[in-house]
Amino acid sequence: MTDNETPAEDQVGDRVAGLLLAAGGGRRLGGRPKALLEHRGHPLVEHAVEVLRTAGCARVHVVLGARAADVRARAALDGCTLVDNPDWEQGMGSSLRAGLGSLAATGARAALVCLVDQPGIGAAATARVRARFRDETSLVSAAYAGVRGHPVLLGAAHWAGVAATATGDRGARAYLREHEAEIALVECGDVARPYDIDTEADLVHLE
Numbered sequence: 499m500t501d502n503e504t505p506a507e508d509q510v511g512d513r514v515a516g517l518l519l520a521a522g523g524g525r526r527l528g529g530r531p532k533a534l535l536e537h538r539g540h541p542l543v544e545h546a547v548e549v550l551r552t553a554g555c556a557r558v559h560v561v562l563g564a565r566a567a568d569v570r571a572r573a574a575l576d577g578c579t580l581v582d583n584p585d586w587e588q589g590m591g592s593s594l595r596a597g598l599g600s601l602a603a604t605g606a607r608a609a610l611v612c613l614v615d616q617p618g619i620g621a622a623a624t625a626r627v628r629a630r631f632r633d634e635t636s637l638v639s640a641a642y643a644g645v646r647g648h649p650v651l652l653g654a655a656h657w658a659g660v661a662a663t664a665t666g667d668r669g670a671r672a673y674l675r676e677h678e679a680e681i682a683l684v685e686c687g688d689v690a691r692p693y694d695i696d697t698e699a700d701l702v703h704l705e
Contacts, residue, residue: 515606516550520614521563521586521593526697531564532615537704541573546614553624561593591664598657607634612649618691626684641683647692
């Protein structure tokens with residue numbers, strides 16, 4: 499290998515970009531942005547970025563919304579591309595559209611989409627999903643006891659279709675339902691717990 503050559507694993511890391519949706523305002527958490535909730539001594543957004551990087555994503559785009567200035571000031575997100583979503587109150591669909599739009603000119607061939615409020619899904623599950631990337635037509639989803647969940651890998655050939663149907667809090671749900679037969683499911687229930695941090699009761703999951 500010469501100095502100009504890149505290991506195959508690194509090339510895949512460049513082709514599969516991590517896309518972290520971290521714009522939520524935590525309405526059911528008293529208006530505390532989920533990105534800034536503490537987990538293991540760090541804001542959740544830092545934890546989620548580290549998961550994507552450990553799983554092999556060399557490029558990570560983070561979509562911010564609620565109190566974006568505070569997140570930028572308080573979280574160590576060096577090396578990430580930070581994407582502001584001024585329409586974050588419209589729901590996760592708007593953040594997914596903003597994130598995919600930010601990746602359009604990067605050369606990435608797939609987006610590995612993670613949610614900031616799922617700290618029980620770590621690098622092991624995320625790497626499993628990423629490993630099933632084949633090309634820009636790939637559609638891959640983690641599954642828990644056979645039920646589709648996150649993270650989800652969206653090949654670039656699907657981005658326009660996902661963006662066209664991503665409204666409200668549905669994210670890519672409608673598009674994935676229409677393309678169910680194309681999705682490669684990767685069972686991750688043995689290495690991850692797919693809970694969400696949505697309410698005060700869910701805070702028990704934070705460490």
